[in-house]
Amino acid sequence: MIDSLDLAARTDALTIEDLRARGGLKWTSVPPGAIGAGVAEMDMPLAPAIVAALHDAIDHGTTGYLPPALAAGVSESTAQWQARYGWAVDPADVHPVGSVVTGFRILLEYLTDPRAPVVLPVPAYMPFLTVPATAGRELVTVPMKIVPDGPDGRDRRYEFDLPAIAAALRPRSVFVLTNPHNPTGRVFTDDELLALAEVVDNAEAMVFADEIHAPLTMPGFTHRPYASLSAITAGHTIGGTSASKGWNIPGLGCGQLILTADDARAAWDGLDPFTKHGGGVTPLGAVATIAAYTRGADHLAAVVDYLAAGRDLFRAELADALPGAHLFPVQGTYLGWLDLQGVPVDPATVAERVGVHGVDGAHCGMPGFLRVNLAMPHPLLRQAARRLGLLAAS
Numbered sequence: 098m099i100d101s102l103d104l105a106a107r108t109d110a111l112t113i114e115d116l117r118a119r120g121g122l123k124w125t126s127v128p129p130g131a132i133g134a135g136v137a138e139m140d141m142p143l144a145p146a147i148v149a150a151l152h153d154a155i156d157h158g159t160t161g162y163l164p165p166a167l168a169a170g171v172s173e174s175t176a177q178w179q180a181r182y183g184w185a186v187d188p189a190d191v192h193p194v195g196s197v198v199t200g201f202r203i204l205l206e207y208l209t210d211p212r213a214p215v216v217l218p219v220p221a222y223m224p225f226l227t228v229p230a231t232a233g234r235e236l237v238t239v240p241m242k243i244v245p246d247g248p249d250g251r252d253r254r255y256e257f258d259l260p261a262i263a264a265a266l267r268p269r270s271v272f273v274l275t276n277p278h279n280p281t282g283r284v285f286t287d288d289e290l291l292a293l294a295e296v297v298d299n300a301e302a303m304v305f306a307d308e309i310h311a312p313l314t315m316p317g318f319t320h321r322p323y324a325s326l327s328a329i330t331a332g333h334t335i336g337g338t339s340a341s342k343g344w345n346i347p348g349l350g351c352g353q354l355i356l357t358a359d360d361a362r363a364a365w366d367g368l369d370p371f372t373k374h375g376g377g378v379t380p381l382g383a384v385a386t387i388a389a390y391t392r393g394a395d396h397l398a399a400v401v402d403y404l405a406a407g408r409d410l411f412r413a414e415l416a417d418a419l420p421g422a423h424l425f426p427v428q429g430t431y432l433g434w435l436d437l438q439g440v441p442v443d444p445a446t447v448a449e450r451v452g453v454h455g456v457d458g459a460h461c462g463m464p465g466f467l468r469v470n471l472a473m474p475h476p477l478l479r480q481a482a483r484r485l486g487l488l489a490a491s
């Protein structure tokens with residue numbers, strides 16, 4: 098078993114060349130020598146339980162279409178994992194889908210009213226800004242508020258702008274709730290979620306609760322599944338989740354929709370089988386997901402420890418190297434959200450100027466910001482902060 102120390106030592110030892118040789122998208126899509134901090138993949142070793150389960154599946158030739166036993170295993174293990182957050186999910190409400198974004202598309206096309214708008218707080222995970230149009234849906238973006246944070250009020254964090262959300266919602270609108278939030282790093286509190294629920298309920302709208310980053314909730318914060326808060330939230334929610342972020346298996350193709358709203362359950366039951374299995378849940382994805390949810394908790398704990406230490410290191414290094422930048426508190430996810438307006442620099446030019454390839458905030462609906470993936474070896478995080486520091490001089 099990999100403990101925290103092993104995981105940290107093994108990850109710390111990885112060089113840019115090692116990571117490029119591994120062949121992942123994050124490091125091979127940037128020039129040699131550059132820092133890949135865009136694509137949401139992690140550099141830590143894969144959980145041994147997942148490695149063993151995948152080898153076993155390959156040895157058995159489990160490479161055909163998804164068999165019912167594996168589909169049921171995904172539903173049961175997802176429900177089992179959600180119990181950690183105090184949510185008693187009926188496995189019959191959990192439906193494997195190819196990915197969370199595929200699930201979102203299914204929801205837009207088949208499970209919700211096509212005439213009702215999608216309401217999205219921004220900044221947001223990039224596909225949420227583009228996918229609604231491909232499903233013929235109207236998109237209304239609502240900027241989040243920035244409020245003071247921290248003991249002395251000198252830090253800043255994002256909150257929902259509830260009056261603006263209330264003004265945007267229509268009956269049967271789909272409000273997109275990402276929690277923990279990509280890219281702002283927020284883990285929303287019960288009070289915030291309940292206040293949001295009241296606004297959604299008053300508007301007779303519904304919620305797509307994307308909780309894919311829940312396993313990556315940082316120490317000191319608590320993830321609460323939105324649908325678990327009350328009968329009202331359960332009644333208006335379609336949940337989307339996956340083991341793909343927490344255990345770094347997005348390429349294997351397995352997400353989960355959790356349907357607790359009666360009309361969404363009925364709409365799902367009416368779908369043809371090919372749409373239900375749309376987007377290709379793979380047997381290897383199912384095998385890895387079951388291993389993650391049932392035997393991956395210790396490994397995840399080591400990953401979260403490493404991420405939290407990396408976040409703290411990056412924050413300290415960046416404060417020295419580029420004091421004009423502001424890193425929002427990373428309460429969950431491994432994504433750093435940097436306000437570069439005080440530097441000032443156009444985030445679209447950062448990669449070319451200093452070789453740190455993040456995501457331009459404009460793609461998240463918020464120009465002037467940069468999203469930086471912090472799930473990399475700590476020596477490279479230090480290097481990333483120092484390279485960003487060169488922006489001050491350029």
Ligand SMILES: Cc1ncc(COP(=O)(O)O)c(C=O)c1O
Nearest residue numbers: 137196197198222279339347352
């Ligand atoms: C909030 C959020 N939702 C969904 C996804 C993508 O998940 P999937 O690969 O299962 O579509 C990501 C990936 O980074 C994400 O951050």
